Amino acid sequence: MELRLLHYFVTLAEELHFGRAAHRLCISQPPLSVAIKQLEGQLQAQLFERSSKGVRLTAAGAHLLTKARQLLALSHQAAQETRDVAQGTRGHLRLGFVGSSLYRGLPQALELMQQSHPQVRVDMLEANSAEQIQGLQQMRLDVALVHSIQPPEGIASQLIVEEPFVVCLPEQHALCGASSIDLAELRHDRLILFSNLVSPTYHQRIYEMCLAHGFAPEVRHEVRHWLSVISLVSLGQGVALVPAALERVGLPRLAFRPLRGEHPHSEMLAMWRSAPDNPLVQALLVHMHQAARQLDSE
Known part of the structure; x- marks a missing residue:
């Protein structure tokens, strides 16, 4: 059934007068009569009884009126929701994220998103950077928050956060009394490092920072999550170089100290498919x- 025919039918059912219904529809009466006959032919049912006293619905017509109103309402809703999705005011966003993004403004951004887009549902998946890139390419994710990594072809990127690495120490460590630390002072410490399999870029960056200061680090543990890194530090298993944002975690028995001198920074990027927009x-x-700006100003 055409929605146009249902619209004509509902209008006539409400007016029960061909002239008034045609006037509401901004058409002449003959096309309305043809449309109703066409609909009755498709349904193989008489919808109206016509007599000198006027027009009234048959039992079949009364039944169709309820269904037709529902179908027209659904059609209107579908059209409106489609326009909303196209305009970015409604829809479903699949978001991948690395754990450190929880301390780099992601919760605050999601709250702002909820306020500005209350009809948008955001589904979240924690995964490492490589897994998220694969999720984008396989269209399982719409946007990814990843550590510094080179985006592949067809993937756009934007820097969200750039911040220094800091030294994370167990609270009983001898260097906790210092206001800042030279990286070379960690040459005799066991290092807890982000796994090379999970984030080779970060692993290599921290390793090269140590080499630039004259030592190859003794790696005690390699883990998959930054929270695991600082948790092991709090248990006295070693020291770590971590993004400054992890100071916001609030885990006990830890001390964070800035590094002296110039060093590479920690980066978090957003990535998404270049097309379609x-x-x-x-x-x-x-x-x-x-x-991110709000966090920087605090």
Whole structure:
């Protein structure tokens, strides 16, 4: 059944007068009569009784009226929701994230997103950077928050956070009394490092920082999550070089100290498929930058 025919039918059912119904529809009466006959032919049912006293619905027509109103309402809703999705005010966003993003403004950005886009659902998946890139390529994710990594072809990227590495120490460590630490002072410490399999870029960056200061680090543990790194430090298993954002975790028995001198920074990037354009991705990026600025100002 054509929605046009149902619309004509509902209008006539409400007016029960061909002239008034045609006037509401901004058409002449003959096309309306033809449309109703066409609908009755498709349904093989008489919908109206016509007499000198006027027009009234048959039992079949009364039944169709309820269903037709539902179908037209659903059609209107589908059209409106489609326009909303196209305009970025409604929809479903699949977000991948690394654990450190929880301390780099992600919760605040999601709160801002909820306020500005209350009809958007955000589903979240924690995964390492490589897994997220694969999720983007396989269209299982719409946007990914990853550690510093080179985006593959077809994937766009934008820097969200850039911050220094700091030294994470167990609270009983001898260097806790220092206001800042030279990296070479850690040459005799066992290092807890982010896994090379999970984030080779980070692993290599920290390793090269140590080599640049004259020593190859003794790696005690390699783990998959930054929270695991600082948890092991708090248990006295070693020391670590971590993004400054992890100071916000609030884990006990830890001390954080800045590094002296110039060093590479820790980066978090947002990545998404270059095409087709997704307005919800762009909205989240705006809120991520806003949240990051708020954290910097605190």
